[in-house]
Amino acid sequence: MSDHVEEPKNFAPKEPVDLDPPKDDPIAPEYMAKCDGTNDGFPTYVAIKGKVFDVSKNPAYSPNGQYHVFAGKDSSRALAQSSLKPEDCRPEYEDLSDKEKGVLNDWFTFFSKRYNIVGVLNGTANL
Numbered sequence: 001m002s003d004h005v006e007e008p009k010n011f012a013p014k015e016p017v018d019l020d021p022p023k024d025d026p027i028a029p030e031y032m033a034k035c036d037g038t039n040d041g042f043p044t045y046v047a048i049k050g051k052v053f054d055v056s057k058n059p060a061y062s063p064n065g066q067y068h069v070f071a072g073k074d075s076s077r078a079l080a081q082s083s084l085k086p087e088d089c090r091p092e093y094e095d096l097s098d099k100e101k102g103v104l105n106d107w108f109t110f111f112s113k114r115y116n117i118v119g120v121l122n123g124t125a126n127l
């Protein structure tokens with residue numbers, strides 16, 4: 001498996017997605033950590049720039065999925081750097097290049113068109 005994830009090319013999903021209005025409910029990091037797809041009864045979440053997306057229906061984020069590394073945390077830095085390395089899956093991205101921040105914004109748009117925003121991760125440094 002590669003250490004890099006492909007950057008999003010097309011923001012519109014192939015099939016239309018009926019999304020709920022975004023929520024801004026606070027989500028504690030301790031709860032978020034349980035939402036990594038390995039705990040029965042918990043959804044699978046990925047946070048980008050502090051916004052929490054419910055990716056439960058996408059097997060790519062499940063324990064055996066190719067993007068499981070992003071689940072249960074804010075993976076902004078890894079997405080900005082197109083990295084699948086666990087050590088890059090953290091919220092800090094303010095020190096990245098403008099190009100990398102652009103990639104992160106593209107990922108945020110990509111997720112926003114596919115997954116419900118269920119809350120805001122507490123304690124995210126970039127908000």
